[in-house]
Amino acid sequence: MTEHTTGTAARAVTETPTLAIDPGMFTPAPGAAPMWRMVAAQTGMELRVMLRHGEQFLLTMVIPVLLLVGFSLTGVLDVGEGPRVDALTPGILALAVMSTSFTGLAIGTGFERRYGVLKRLGATPLSRFGLLAAKTLAVLGVQAVQIALLGTVALFLGWSPTLSPLSLLIALTLILLGTAAFSSLALLMAGTLRAEATLAGANLVYVLMLGLGGVLFPTSNFPGPMEQAVSVLPITALTSGLRDLLTHGAVPGAGVFLVLLVWAVGAGLAASRLFRWE
Template sequence: MSPDLSPRPGAAPTTTMVRSQALMELRLLSRNGEQVLLTLVIPLLLLLAATRAGDVVDLGPGRTIDIATPGVLALAVLSTSFTSLAIATGFERRYGVLKRLGASPLPRWGLLAGKVLAILVLEVVQLTVLVVVALAIGWQPGGGLAAFAWLLLLALLGTAAFGALGLLIAGTLRAEATLAVANLVYVLLLVGGGLLVPLERHPDALADVLRLLPSGALGDGLRTAFDTGAPGLLPVVVLTAWAAVATALTARTFRWE
């Protein structure tokens, strides 16, 4: 019998479409020089600068590299899951890419899932490179293997929180406004968001506020995890709450065109 070569039109399985979209998103991210600079080069430069930071700024008792490295890891999560995602999605929305993809067989939630999967893959590469470099220049993490397990969990929660906030901005503001807001938030959190400078070095009133922000929760949680082996309950609750609220708001307000 001859093989059946008749066409069988129809969409591919959803998992296949999501995986293909994630691979495409990852290729687009890797080809964008600005995104690579933001997501990897800047955290690497800050990590290397941390070896000399003790001569410029007092980060508290202990070795400067041990204090700064968890903050740099938190910054990497912020730069990828918030700033890069918001800017890329904002301009895709402006140029009609999201509108066209939304009309394809790929479900709209599948498009967002593909973006998130690409972000997670990129973050694994980021965190691996940063950890290896930090260890090479003298980082001595405490907490054992449990601390690295908490790094993965807190990074996942941070990605959910920052990613939802990035999509919230990209889905409601114009692309130019998204670019400005995302970069402004990045700079503000980098300087005073509790990422690089421990919360204990801030005034008490400000530290109490920063503990309730996703940046402060992530930075403080990672520093505590690499000191004692566990971040405590508050960072986990704060990141989970931000992720849940921001996701709900994004689902209600996101505009595809």
């Protein structure tokens, strides 16, 4: 009985079919993910961090809305002829672009660098270009929310912009150029200065550009030499371009695009060369 059982078990084991295993199934295949996938993952993380940060939310959403509502409903500032909200909205949109792509980005990146976050990212396959691209894309995502919010508030206040397919396309081009210029400046500052210096410098620039960049009133109110000096600032070019388009229905001059392009290319090249992970 025992011999019969043992023989049956042996035959069952012998007759059991073997599975065909691909020799390459368990072969390691190390390597980085495609660049677009790394940039997309980093963009998602940057976007979540920016939207959760209370101070950046105040800077990017609350302050522009308060400025738009407050100065549209009161006559504290001389904003020129026509409805106040029509004169103020383009400047506030430009300020929102700067607050996200320059002030918020510079401060956030500066402290990421200080706390070693960028150092750890530098040890990953994510390149310097990938990090800069991810941060810029996250900024564009926040700006889309800003523009939708400010546009809705302005419409409730009686804003009547001059819109056409061409003007929308030109406005989008201006915003993209302005974002590239401000983001490059922010990363240049955050990648070369200490976090405390970046914090102080970014806030100082924000306040100065709010007063000198034509955000709340046209720079034509300034004396001649001063008007020419501030005309080369990116915030002034963006504000005047958006005001020409949305308020006066006129296509901005080539100088506006040239100023933004020069700042974007110059600061971008400097940031790509001088940016330090730690």
